Each structure stands twice: as structure tokens, then as C-alpha cells.
Amino acid sequence: MRRVVVLGVTILLGCAAYQRGEGLDPATLPSALRPDYELFAQRCSRCHSLSRPLNTRISSDDHWRVYVARMRRMPGSGISPDDVPGLLRFLNWYSAARRSPDGGVGGTR
Amino acid sequence: MKSRALMLLLCLVGVLSPFAARAIDLNLAGTLQLDYLFSPFGRSDPRPASHTLDGFTEELSLKLAIDISSHASANVKACFGCHGFEVGMAYVDFRLADEFNIRVGRFSPTFGEFGLRHDPGNHRLSDKPLPYDMGRMLRLNAFGDSVLPSPYVDNGIELSGTHFFDRSLQFDYAAHAVAGLRANTDTPYDVDFIASRSAAPYYIDNNSQPSVGGRVGLTARLASRVDLSLGGSAIWGAYDTRARMTYTVLGADLYLRAGRTNVRAEYLIRRTDMYAADQGRFEYMLQTQADGSLPERTFQVRDGWYVEVEQPVLRNLDVILRWDGMRRRGNTAPGSQLDFEAGVSRWTLGAQYVVERGYRLKASAEHYSWWGMRNGIDQDWAFHLGAVATF
Numbered sequence: 140m141r142r143v144v145v146l147g148v149t150i151l152l153g154c155a156a157y158q159r160g161e162g163l164d165p166a167t168l169p170s171a172l173r174p175d176y177e178l179f180a181q182r183c184s185r186c187h188s189l190s191r192p193l194n195t196r197i198s199s200d201d202h203w204r205v206y207v208a209r210m211r212r213m214p215g216s217g218i219s220p221d222d223v224p225g226l227l228r229f230l231n232w233y234s235a236a237r238r239s240p241d242g243g244v245g246g247t248r
Numbered sequence: 249m250k251s252r253a254l255m256l257l258l259c260l261v262g263v264l265s266p267f268a269a270r271a272i273d274l275n276l277a278g279t280l281q282l283d284y285l286f287s288p289f290g291r292s293d294p295r296p297a298s299h300t301l302d303g304f305t306e307e308l309s310l311k312l313a314i315d316i317s318s319h320a321s322a323n324v325k326a327c328f329g330c331h332g333f334e335v336g337m338a339y340v341d342f343r344l345a346d347e348f349n350i351r352v353g354r355f356s357p358t359f360g361e362f363g364l365r366h367d368p369g370n371h372r373l374s375d376k377p378l379p380y381d382m383g384r385m386l387r388l389n390a391f392g393d394s395v396l397p398s399p400y401v402d403n404g405i406e407l408s409g410t411h412f413f414d415r416s417l418q419f420d421y422a423a424h425a426v427a428g429l430r431a432n433t434d435t436p437y438d439v440d441f442i443a444s445r446s447a448a449p450y451y452i453d454n455n456s457q458p459s460v461g462g463r464v465g466l467t468a469r470l471a472s473r474v475d476l477s478l479g480g481s482a483i484w485g486a487y488d489t490r491a492r493m494t495y496t497v498l499g500a501d502l503y504l505r506a507g508r509t510n511v512r513a514e515y516l517i518r519r520t521d522m523y524a525a526d527q528g529r530f531e532y533m534l535q536t537q538a539d540g541s542l543p544e545r546t547f548q549v550r551d552g553w554y555v556e557v558e559q560p561v562l563r564n565l566d567v568i569l570r571w572d573g574m575r576r577r578g579n580t581a582p583g584s585q586l587d588f589e590a591g592v593s594r595w596t597l598g599a600q601y602v603v604e605r606g607y608r609l610k611a612s613a614e615h616y617s618w619w620g621m622r623n624g625i626d627q628d629w630a631f632h633l634g635a636v637a638t639f
Binding site: 160164181188190191193195197199201205206209212213214215216217220 | 273370
């Protein structure tokens with residue numbers, strides 16, 4: 140039993156030491172976008188991991204608009220029309236940040 | 249005649265032109281999961297033949313989503329798993345309004361909550377809850393199939409829609425007519441889910457009678473980080489080649505999110521007719537009719553449930569606790585390993601560790617408790633270790 144506890148604690152410490160989550164680290168995002176990111180993280184993780192939208196190669200604002208509209212219509216999405224501007228604000232910024240030469244803002248790469 | 253045809257063509261172009269657009273964007277997504285299932289046996293309890301699909305199992309899917317216009321989109325998904333290559337999606341959505349969408353093609357008819365998350369990249373444990381299991385539960389061949397193996401994919405049409413009454417209340421509905429579940433015989437015991445899903449000989453109906461069903465759901469935002477969803481689903485259809493044996497599936501689902509904690513629960517029940525005009529086909533005596541003859545059909549009932557809690561403990565580590573189960577009640581074939589009433593209850597404790605965005609490790613331990621098994625087995629252990637990539 141003692142060995143199991145030691146093994147569990149070791150694994151937990153190992154995980155804690157290397158924390159690369161599915162999402163972004165809010166602390167590294169522009170402060171104006173943090174509420175939008177929180178909204179995105181809350182709404183878009185009900186049915187799938189955040190890596191789905193964060194790893195797509197969508198680059199145009201128009202495509203994000205259609206993509207978010209399609210997700211909003213999913214049963215029980217909980218994404219109301221009022222949520223859309225905030226989600227698009229974050230996603231458009233995210234796409235641009237990924238494409239920028241210095242890249243990697245907020246772990247976008 | 250030619251001028252009439254030209255006029256008709258111009259009218260058609262005029263009617264459709266507001267929606268006409270070239271494919272504006274494509275999005276390719278995929279999932280790959282490799283899972284190792286280990287179920288220990290001792291020398292006194294050797295592994296029975298066809299125990300389960302243990303060892304390594306790989307599931308792969310590739311999906312192409314095409315937004316043709318703001319009104320129309322198409323999805324095509326190819327899957328490779330335990331049954332080889334299959335078409336998991338090939339449909340077109342045409343949306344007149346948020347409240348009215350028409351889907352035609354090959355798709356998963358809307359049922360319950362888990363259907364949206366059936367892809368291994370979208371659920372946190374390696375395997376599915378027992379009522380939706382498709383081949384990963386232990387003693388599968390002894391117990392038989394689950395209530396509604398997921399993904400349930402079929403050909404047909406679905407009307408659906410969603411409406412927000414305000415920011416905090418969403419109503420959904422979906423109603424479908426599809427080919428329906430199948431059994432390639434006119435004297436079936438149960439639905440044959442392999443025949444239902446198989447492309448052999450083709451993705452065609454076996455009895456020309458559509459199956460109908462649907463779901464209604466309500467999602468409420470109780471606080472800024474608290475959501476509650478409730479839903480009810482139903483499916484009805486005939487599954488034998490003569491369209492005389494029917495099945496009915498009912499379901500209720502609940503989803504609660506509070507902060508980063510997810511609680512999911514569902515209950516499903518399926519009543520399935522069995523061809524019964526021959527006592528020799530059954531282990532237990534059939535009840536005769538008033539004139540002493542045997543009825544044409546009897547029925548079996550399978551129900552199942554799960555309650556699952558997903559709790560992030562670190563930014564890259566989730567812990568999952570699940571209780572699920574399934575029961576079967578009804579006559580059996582001679583020599584069956586099941587009593588008239590049999591069931592299983594399972595506890596699962598698992599973890600998901602994010603190595604890198606889009607790449608995760610999954611581990612879980614499962615304890616099965618059986619009842620109504622004639623071989624005397626009353627419990628089993630199983631362990632999963634897997635990796636999943638979403639891209």
C-alpha cells in the first residue's frame with residue numbers, strides 16, 4: 140500500500156512539473172482577451188477537447204464565423220448568439236497570433 | 249418546349265441563387281486511439297474463447313467538414329476500427345434557420361448525450377459506457393450487445409433545430425427517419441448490430457420500412473460557469489427482413505457542469521421482439537395463447553445506465569470516476585450462459601494526462617460485478633492503457 144501511495148504521489152508531482160494542458164495559459168494572454176478565452180474554454184469543452192479548435196488550421200475570420208455558427212447549433216451547445224462576438228474575438232486573435240513571425244503568444248504554438 | 253424548359257431553369261436558378269456559393273472552407277480533423285485492454289485470468293479460471301476484444305485495439309477516424317455557404321455544409325468521415333473501414337458520416341446539412349435544419353445522407357441519428365462524444369478523442373476514458381458499448385465490455389459474447397452500440401450510423405433524413413429563449417435557456421429538437429437497425433433473418437432473437445452497421449453487401453435497408461425517432465433537450469445556464477442539460481430520446485422501428493419484429497429504444501440524459509467539473513448521466517432501455525413460434529428455439533417455456541398455440545413473438549428488455557464525473561486536478565491531468573451497468577430480461581436461446589434475468593455493474597476509475605496539446609494518455613481500472621451468469625462468474629477486473637491523438 141505504501142508503495143502505491145509513493146508511486147501515486149510521484150506521478151502527480153511529475154505531472155505537476157510538466158503542465159502543458161489542452162488549452163492556453165490565461166496568464167500569458169492579453170488581459171482584454173482573458174474573459175473571451177474563459178468563455179471559449181467553458182463553452183467549447185463540453186463535447187470535445189480544446190485542442191480540436193486550437194489545432195485547426197483555420198485562418199480566416201469568415202471561416203471562424205461559419206465554424207462557430209455550426210458549433211452553436213449543436214444540441215445543448217450552450218453557445219448563445221450573445222456569446223458569439225466574444226468567441227470570435229478570441230479565435231480571430233488566436234489565428235493571427237499563430238501566424239505571426241514571433242508566434243507562440245500564450246502558448247499558441 | 250425548349251423555351252419553357254429555359255424559363256424553368258432560370259426560375260430555379262433565381263430561387264436558389266441566394267444560397268449559391270462555392271465551397272468556402274474545408275476543415276480536416278482526425279483522431280487516432282491505440283488502447284491496450286488487459287483482463288487477468290488465473291490458472292483456475294482460464295480465458296474463455298471470444299472473451300472480449302482485449303489486447304491492442306486501434307480506432308482511427310478522418311473527417312472532412314465543408315462549409316459550402318452560411319446555409320449549407322457537408323461532412324464526410326471515414327473510420328477504421330475493429331470492423332475495418334466504414335463510413336461514419338456522409339451527409340449534407342441545409343439550414344433555413346437555427347430552428348430548422350435538414351440533414352440527408354449517412355449520419356448518427358440524434359439520440360442521448362453520448363452520441364456527440366462517441367469519438368475516442370472526445371471522451372476521457374478508453375472505452376464507452378456499457379449501454380453504448382461496442383465490443384469492449386468483458387464477456388461480450390456471453391452477455392450480448394449493449395442497448396444501443398455507439399456510434400449508431402444509418403442512412404436517412406433528420407430535421408433538427410435549436411432555439412435560445414434568452415442567453416440562459418436553449419431548446420433543441422431532432423426528428424429522424426432512417427433505414428433502421430437490422431437482422432438479416434425473418435426469425436431473429438435480437439438486433440444484429442454488425443449487420444446494421446456493415447457495408448456488406450451495401451449500406452442498404454433490409455425491410456424497406458423506415459425507423460423513426462428523435463430527441464428533445466433543454467439546456468439552462470444556471471450561473472456564469474454552471475450549465476444543466478436534460479434530454480429525452482426515442483427510436484422505434486422494425487428490424488427483421490419481413491418488418492414484423494420491432495424494437496423500441498428510450499433514453500433520458502443529464503449533463504451538469506459546475507466550473508471545471510462535468511457530471512454526465514444517462515439511462516437507456518430497449519425492448520426488442522423475438523421470433524417465438526418454435527419452443528425449440530428457447531431455453532424457458534413460452535407462454536401459450538388461449539387456443540394453445542405459441543405466439544409469433546415474445547420480447548426481451550435490455551436497459552443500461554452510467555453516471556460519470558470528470559474532475560480536472562491539474563491543468564494537464566483529469567480524474568474520471570464512472571459507474572455504469574446493464575441488465576437483460578427475457579427468454580434465451582438453449583445453452584445460453586445467461587439466466588432469464590442477468591446483469592452487470594461496473595466501477596471505473598481513470599485518468600487522462602495531456603502530454604501535449606492534442607496528444608493524451610489514458611489509463612483506467614474497471615471492476616465488473618455480474619449476476620445471472622450460469623458459469624458462476626461474478627466478478628472481473630480489466631485495465632486499460634492507451635494513447636489518443638486528435639489532429
